Amino acid sequence: MGPIRGSKKKRKIEFENGFDCGSSEEGSVDWLDELSKRIVGSVSPSKGVDQFESVFKVSRKTFNYICSLVSEPMMAKTTKFVFLNGESMSLNDQVALALRRLSSGDSLIGVANFFGTNHSTVSQVTWRFVAAIEERGLHHLxxxxxxxxxxxxxxxxxxxxxxxxxxxxxxxxxxxxxxxxxxxxxxxxxxxxxxxxxxxxxxxxxxxxxxxxxxxxxxxxxxxxxxxxxxxxxxxxxxxxxxxxxxxxxxxxxxxxxxxxxxxxxxxxxxxxxxxxxxxxxxxxxxxxxxxxxxxxxxxxxxxxxxxxxxxxxxxxxxxxxxxxxxxxxxxxxxxxxxxxxxxxxxxxxxxxxxxxxxxxxxxxxxxxxxxxxxxxxxxxxxxxxxx
Known part of the structure; x- marks a missing residue:
């Protein structure tokens, strides 16, 4: 792969607080609470945020921005991903899963167990996320x-x-x-x-x-x-x-x-x-x-x-x-x-x-x-x- 050119001059990325990167349900605090419970059990919202940053290596603010960046290419595909209980994965779920795969170094099976899904889903979601970041994020490099x-x-x-x-x-x-x-x-x-x-x-x-x-x-x-x-x-x-x-x-x-x-x-x-x-x-x-x-x-x-x-x-x-x-x-x-x-x-x-x-x-x-x-x-x- 040759050199990739992206990123404009250094600047803080601006967006509205509470940006909804999917449905109103996905962009809410409720989603973060649910994810926190899935990861560490029932915890207070503040501890959930701390846990969120330690697990995904980004702040909630940056997570929202990444969701907005990859939303269109990731959600344009017709393939739907689900958890083992049959519940559909939202955009937030998919981005969280991909970030965990890239940031943890855990195996496909390890990440699958962490989220309650199968390793094939982890592989497919991560690759879709990688392609979306490449498509929409090159201006950052x-x-x-x-x-x-x-x-x-x-x-x-x-x-x-x-x-x-x-x-x-x-x-x-x-x-x-x-x-x-x-x-x-x-x-x-x-x-x-x-x-x-x-x-x-x-x-x-x-x-x-x-x-x-x-x-x-x-x-x-x-x-x-x-x-x-x-x-x-x-x-x-x-x-x-x-x-x-x-x-x-x-x-x-x-x-x-x-x-x-x-x-x-x-x-x-x-x-x-x-x-x-x-x-x-x-x-x-x-x-x-x-x-x-x-x-x-x-x-x-x-x-x-x-x-x-x-x-x-x-x-x-x-x-x-x-x-x-x-x-x-x-x-x-x-x-x-x-x-x-x-x-x-x-x-x-x-x-x-x-x-x-x-x-x-x-x-x-x-x-x-x-x-x-x-x-x-x-x-x-x-x-x-x-x-x-």
Missing amino acids: QWPSSEEEITQIKSKFENIRGLPNCCGVIDTTHIMMLLSATDQTIDVWLDRKDNHSMILQVIVDPDMRFRDIVTGYPGKMDDASVLQKSYFFNLSEKGKRLNGNKLKLSEGTEIQEYIVGDSGFPLLPWLITPYQGRELPETKTEFNKRHFATRLVAQRALARLKDVWRMIHGVLWRPDKNRLPRVILACCILHNIVIDMEDDAFDELSLTGQHDSGYRAEVCDMADKKASLSRDKLALYLSGKLPV
């Missing part, structure tokens, strides 16, 4: 579309550790899979840690929002190869991305817009990587410290993604490799929706800090000479040693 928005992003990155004119951080993570021994493509997916995995490459803004993603490639591919196959790479190489205002560092010295990445990526005019080697000069050591502190934004974003949407955190048992990229995309869109909604649940969730445990950074020796000179000047500028 998009490269900045205005000069004002990109200026805000640059300012926030500079406030982290001083890197000027920086527009994003690129990183990758592995989505683990347990494949059948009879799978004819099993060796294709074997990565350098002898795990079967699928790569997710992301470019992140300072608010941990995904601005571009690439997924679907085997884990055996290195970071540089995945990057070079991406739409983002092609646009940047052609000067159609990261082509905004250049920043004057000193008389006769300026630097273009760029993103930063670790040593697994090539050093390019629009992609600045850290210096390699030991016993580096003070200016280069200081640059690497600032560079690393900025890159932490992407590491935290990926850790948050996997901590919240735990279906892609553990080892997926014999996944459909054609559908998995779309599941990953849906999780990335949901990650961004929570940020765009300024959801309090986002801040209250704990982070493990790990998204690719056991994987050591790769090293790419590819370095553009012009980019190397630009990095040197940037390092001198940050240390205050660049001649005026």
Whole structure:
């Protein structure tokens, strides 16, 4: 799957309080009470709301918005879903079920038992939800579309550790899979840690929002190869991305817009990587410290993604490799929706800090000479040693 573009500039999504995302019955507090009872038995409304956020990893406000987003494509289908007692599932029920499947990491049977339905229904409802999020939610995942928005992003990155004119951080993570021994493509997916995995490459803004993603490639591919196959790479190489205002560092010295990445990526005019080697000069050591502190934004974003949407955190048992990229995309869109909604649940969730445990950074020796000179000047500028 190529990079997906969505998301307008950061904004709080507005909607009327008590938005009815189905019938008046579905949008009422009564539905939440019924769901709470189904999950934890009879509880008070306030405790039910707390339980709701811990179970579905989003606030009630964000849940309502997600229902409104997917309502039309999900309810347009003629297929009806029911609980084991024969009661029909409302839109709210279906969204809740899909969110539980994506956020818990539980098996189909586990989620089915949780809701009182069968595993086939869980699979079908989740896939319908994934398709609906992909159809209606891509505007939440998009490269900045205005000069004002990109200026805000640059300012926030500079406030982290001083890197000027920086527009994003690129990183990758592995989505683990347990494949059948009879799978004819099993060796294709074997990565350098002898795990079967699928790569997710992301470019992140300072608010941990995904601005571009690439997924679907085997884990055996290195970071540089995945990057070079991406739409983002092609646009940047052609000067159609990261082509905004250049920043004057000193008389006769300026630097273009760029993103930063670790040593697994090539050093390019629009992609600045850290210096390699030991016993580096003070200016280069200081640059690497600032560079690393900025890159932490992407590491935290990926850790948050996997901590919240735990279906892609553990080892997926014999996944459909054609559908998995779309599941990953849906999780990335949901990650961004929570940020765009300024959801309090986002801040209250704990982070493990790990998204690719056991994987050591790769090293790419590819370095553009012009980019190397630009990095040197940037390092001198940050240390205050660049001649005026």
